[in-house]
Amino acid sequence: MGERYLRWRTVSRANRTRAERKSPEERSAEIQDAARSIALSGGLTAITLRSVAAQAGVTPALVAHYQPSMESLVASTFTAVVRTELADVASLLGPFPTATERLAHLIDTLQDGSRDDLTLVWVDAWSLGRRSDLLASAVRTQMDAWEALITDVLVEGCDAGEFSTGDPDTVAWQLLGMIDGLNAQSLVHYRDAPSRGRLIARAIEHELGLSPGALTAAAAAPRR
Incomplete structure (x- = not known):
């Protein structure tokens, strides 16, 4: 159980590290693209912090960071x-x-x-x-x-x-x-x-x- 947990922590940390390598410009564009996709599929009312985060594959906190x-x-x-x-x-x-x-x-x-x-x-x-x-x-x-x-x-x-x-x-x-x-x-x-x-x-x-x-x-x- 301990070894499995350590492996999970290692993979999780690696994934976060890879995500952090995106430039601010790339991340901002990613969030904007997600918002446009949501608007075209569900209208402007469907654009929320959580929906944009889910579409972009990031956390709501990261969306709030780039789009306060x-x-x-x-x-x-x-x-x-x-x-x-x-x-x-x-x-x-x-x-x-x-x-x-x-x-x-x-x-x-x-x-x-x-x-x-x-x-x-x-x-x-x-x-x-x-x-x-x-x-x-x-x-x-x-x-x-x-x-x-x-x-x-x-x-x-x-x-x-x-x-x-x-x-x-x-x-x-x-x-x-x-x-x-x-x-x-x-x-x-x-x-x-x-x-x-x-x-x-x-x-x-x-x-x-x-x-x-x-x-x-x-x-x-x-x-x-």
């Missing part, structure tokens, strides 16, 4: 997840040659039902942000970034004569609000994804002076 504020970790996790989403969508839109096609595929991509994990992150952020100024500020910053992406597409369409609106900023805000609202509804399976996409497309077609069905047709057309 869970409020800060939640806010930075939200920002990291949403920045990645925005970059992915911007990259997806890049190859389309016209603003109409880019706008159509933007709506289709954000309403096709494949991003429920990201929608949950957003919904949790709006809810938790009521009691966290840090998170609320992060949410507003990322909403501004999304609105800027949409506005750029609308301005390009106006400059090319594809769209007709004197206020692309307001139309972008309207579109963002519709996308956010209908995506939130999708979490409880209210209506189906194609219906939600068509509802948004019809409203925005009207705002931009497009013929009915123009955005739906553009989304369905093969990429050139």
Whole structure:
């Protein structure tokens, strides 16, 4: 029994020594990656000291050492997840040659039902942000970034004569609000994804002076 205990102590000490060899930067990145994984699988509300520690394979005390504020970790996790989403969508839109096609595929991509994990992150952020100024500020910053992406597409369409609106900023805000609202509804399976996409497309077609069905047709057309 004594020999077995000594062997266990030796292995345990060796494991701790190996863990301690990670640099502070590596350990911090490991914890942040764990938080992002948790957010995408269970939302921001699932990020706790214990859940992050378990995901990263470290102790809660070590998480607290590198992330003394869970409020800060939640806010930075939200920002990291949403920045990645925005970059992915911007990259997806890049190859389309016209603003109409880019706008159509933007709506289709954000309403096709494949991003429920990201929608949950957003919904949790709006809810938790009521009691966290840090998170609320992060949410507003990322909403501004999304609105800027949409506005750029609308301005390009106006400059090319594809769209007709004197206020692309307001139309972008309207579109963002519709996308956010209908995506939130999708979490409880209210209506189906194609219906939600068509509802948004019809409203925005009207705002931009497009013929009915123009955005739906553009989304369905093969990429050139």
